[in-house]
Amino acid sequence: MKSNINIDAIIIDSVSHSYKTDTGLLPVLKKLNITIPKNGFTAVVGPSGCGKSTLTKLISGLLKPDNGHVYLNGEKVLGPKPIVGMAFQNPVLLEWRSIIKNVMLPLEIVPNNLSEIEKEERARSLLHLVGLEGFEGKKPSELSGGMRQRASLCRALVHKPEVLILDEPFGALDAFTREDLWQVMHKLRQEEPFTGVLITHDLRESIFLADEVVVLSGRPATNQYSLQTQKLKNPKLDSLFSDNSIEMLKNLRKQIEIAQVQQGEI
Amino acid sequence: MRHIFIPLYAIIIFLLFWEFIVWVNGWPNYKMASPSDIWPAFWKFKALFFQYGWDTLWRTVAGLFLAVILGVFLGMIMGFSKILREGLYPLLVGFNAIPKATVVPIIALMFVGQHDLNTILIAFMISFFPIAVSISIGLSTLEPEYRDILRSLGASKSIIFWKIALPKTLPEFFGALKVAVTLAFIGTNLMEIVSPHGRGLGALFDSGKTNADYPLMFAVLIALAILGIALYYIVVVLEKIFAGWAERSSE
Numbered sequence: 260m261k262s263n264i265n266i267d268a269i270i271i272d273s274v275s276h277s278y279k280t281d282t283g284l285l286p287v288l289k290k291l292n293i294t295i296p297k298n299g300f301t302a303v304v305g306p307s308g309c310g311k312s313t314l315t316k317l318i319s320g321l322l323k324p325d326n327g328h329v330y331l332n333g334e335k336v337l338g339p340k341p342i343v344g345m346a347f348q349n350p351v352l353l354e355w356r357s358i359i360k361n362v363m364l365p366l367e368i369v370p371n372n373l374s375e376i377e378k379e380e381r382a383r384s385l386l387h388l389v390g391l392e393g394f395e396g397k398k399p400s401e402l403s404g405g406m407r408q409r410a411s412l413c414r415a416l417v418h419k420p421e422v423l424i425l426d427e428p429f430g431a432l433d434a435f436t437r438e439d440l441w442q443v444m445h446k447l448r449q450e451e452p453f454t455g456v457l458i459t460h461d462l463r464e465s466i467f468l469a470d471e472v473v474v475l476s477g478r479p480a481t482n483q484y485s486l487q488t489q490k491l492k493n494p495k496l497d498s499l500f501s502d503n504s505i506e507m508l509k510n511l512r513k514q515i516e517i518a519q520v521q522q523g524e525i
Numbered sequence: 526m527r528h529i530f531i532p533l534y535a536i537i538i539f540l541l542f543w544e545f546i547v548w549v550n551g552w553p554n555y556k557m558a559s560p561s562d563i564w565p566a567f568w569k570f571k572a573l574f575f576q577y578g579w580d581t582l583w584r585t586v587a588g589l590f591l592a593v594i595l596g597v598f599l600g601m602i603m604g605f606s607k608i609l610r611e612g613l614y615p616l617l618v619g620f621n622a623i624p625k626a627t628v629v630p631i632i633a634l635m636f637v638g639q640h641d642l643n644t645i646l647i648a649f650m651i652s653f654f655p656i657a658v659s660i661s662i663g664l665s666t667l668e669p670e671y672r673d674i675l676r677s678l679g680a681s682k683s684i685i686f687w688k689i690a691l692p693k694t695l696p697e698f699f700g701a702l703k704v705a706v707t708l709a710f711i712g713t714n715l716m717e718i719v720s721p722h723g724r725g726l727g728a729l730f731d732s733g734k735t736n737a738d739y740p741l742m743f744a745v746l747i748a749l750a751i752l753g754i755a756l757y758y759i760v761v762v763l764e765k766i767f768a769g770w771a772e773r774s775s776e
Contacts, residue, residue: 368678
């Protein structure tokens with residue numbers, strides 16, 4: 260696997276995609292371009308139903324684009340690759356497995372030469388990192404929503420993927436839990452470097468977590484606007500109330516409104 | 526201890542009440558046998574009870590076993606393929622709608638003399654439907670994210686089935702198995718009663734009828750109840766072992 264620091268980790272090159280429906284083709288993405296440098300973190304925001312989740316499936320290789328290409332580490336994506344980790348709004352933990360066994364699941368599928376003990380060690384250290392030590396043997400039903408989502412993040416990272424795809428992972432959590440998890444994400448980024456794509460509806464989340472925020476237009480989605488956030492190494496939640504942050508949020512809000520109007524016109 | 530004594534007291538009270546009702550009305554035992562008639566009836570034929578009880582038991586289990594195999598198979602193909610589901614479902618519903626009591630004489634004639642086969646066949650036919658339906662629903666309602674999590678790592682279809690689809694369907698499967706075990710038991714007895722020169726508790730019941738031995742008929746009913754309860758709780762224990770995780774602890 261190539262891992263050249265100069266290669267962009269994710270390149271979405273003029274990607275278009277449509278779904279077949281009973282009434283004909285429904286275009287969802289149109290000539291979309293996104294480039295994310297290695298260990299970069301990009302948030303993608305846009306109106307509901309504009310094709311953001313389709314984008315995650317194209318990056319992970321679960322779907323093939325009609326036109327254009329997706330490259331991960333310089334290699335064209337032709338199908339699912341184990342260098343990807345995913346987490347969704349629904350933590351989708353397996354209820355019959357303990358938390359640690361849930362986290363170890365990808366290691367049972369992705370080829371590796373770790374021993375059973377090493378796998379467990381790896382899972383344990385990640386759980387420790389997100390503050391779930393002592394919960395290894397618990398069943399998912401015994402954990403709160405926020406804790407389950409922490410475990411789901413660990414599972415997405417356990418096989419050291421180079422690309423982490425997050426599809427509204429904090430969407431179902433309450434505001435305080437969500438803010439806790441934002442900080443967990445910063446911690447994970449420092450300890451477990453990855454290139455990240457975050458799909459979100461939360462503009463505060465996008466500027467707090469990402470280096471770049473891409474606003475998609477209404478369906479069919481294409482690049483509408485992009486914002487570089489001046490990322491601090493380990494930002495405090497207070498930074499969201501700085502003038503600079505508020506300016507960025509207003510700016511993004513305006514762009515979303517434009518996209519929403521555009522989507523309504525179709 | 527309470528879990529044992531409260532049901533035990535309830536049973537004793539029930540038996541006393543039964544004895545009392547028969548006594549106070551002065552019913553003869555051809556109208557309604559009392560508990561005190563039943564024990565002698567059982568004791569008189571105890572060898573037959575054990576032998577026929579065993580016949581009924583193994584036939585029910587064999588029929589159920591076939592029902593599990595075919596039910597899981599049908600459920601799997603209906604769960605994974607929408608076309609097969611749409612094609613098979615009306616057929617299954619139609620088949621299930623036929624009251625099995627009407628099928629019993631047909632099967633009895635079809636395989637005349639092959640008493641074991643007849644009985645197992647009816648037990649199987651009556652009980653596979655809920656299993657097939659529960660498996661197909663369990664598989665077809667699997668949230669796509671569960672599949673995506675494994676698929677994005679490059680997992681094959683069979684890995685997804687063994688690691689996620691199958692365990693996730695187990696609670697539904699055991700729910701259906703509890704229904705199926707009762708149905709299979711009904712099927713076995715229907716055939717045993719109808720089939721001439723049969724064996725099994727159903728046949729013993731029928732001979733009680735022809736010989737006007739009413740306490741024997743009641744004794745068979747009690748034996749059937751005990752066997753039915755045993756079968757049901759075996760399934761409950763299996764469920765606890767294989768799908769215990771689905772039970773929410775009440776603490």
